[in-house]
Amino acid sequence: MRILVVEDDPKIGSFIQHGLEQDRFIVELSDNGNQAIDYVMNSIFDAIVLDVILPGKDGFSVLREMREAGVMTPLILISSRDDVDDRVRGLDLGADDFLGKPFAMEELSARLRSILRRTLPDKTTKLKCGDLVLDTVSHLAIRDGKEIELTTKEYSLLEYFMRNKNRILSRSTITQHVWKHNFDPDSNIIDVYVKRLRLKIDYKKSKQLMQSIRGVGYRLRDYGSDN
DSSP states (O other), X not given: OEEEEEOSOHHHHHHHHHHHHHTTOEEEEEOSHHHHHHHHHHSOOSEEEEESSOSSSOHHHHHHHHHHTTXXXXXXXXXXXXXXXXXXXXXHHTOSEEEESSOOHXXXXXXXXXXXXXXXXXXXXXXXXXXXXXXXXXXXXXXTTEEEOXXXXXXXXXXXXXXXXXXXXXXXXXXXXXXXXXXXXTOOHHHHHXXXXXXXXXXXXXXXXXXXXXXXXXXXXXXXXXX
């Protein structure tokens, strides 16, 4: 899952980024409100962690502008000013949650998982594609009763495919959701990671889940679906 963290304090921003990446989130950092608006309007995120006190536009202004533009990405406000008025204002503007500083990373991660379960079409913590199961809480992938060992990036890639099973995903779409940065158009990094993932989930299997769509991208095919 790709998360935008908007926090102007470098130490706190780094702390949040490290903690979320430990929990297999892909994290993009922004340190001011104007930049955050630009990121939100020109990229796709699964959730946003937004500080209230920011240079440029404050968090309330960023939130208001997002919601007025129709951007309904799940969002958690964070603030050292954890008073009732701020919490009420943030929630009334469209925040999904409000967390006062200081906070434990375990709580922030849990709140993110909670709002993602509520807002994603598939609210279950176990994603399935054929006989492949991915537990988004334990981060375990299992096929034919056997656990598949995945790196952090492989897990993120597989989760994205499983949340979009039967859909053809272009390389640029995969890059935007699973990697932080755009690659050189001639880079084959997506193909390399998909090949590694395919070897792990499809090796010696009679039914191949991962499919290459020539000239377009890739698809994780659920053979139990008519799609």
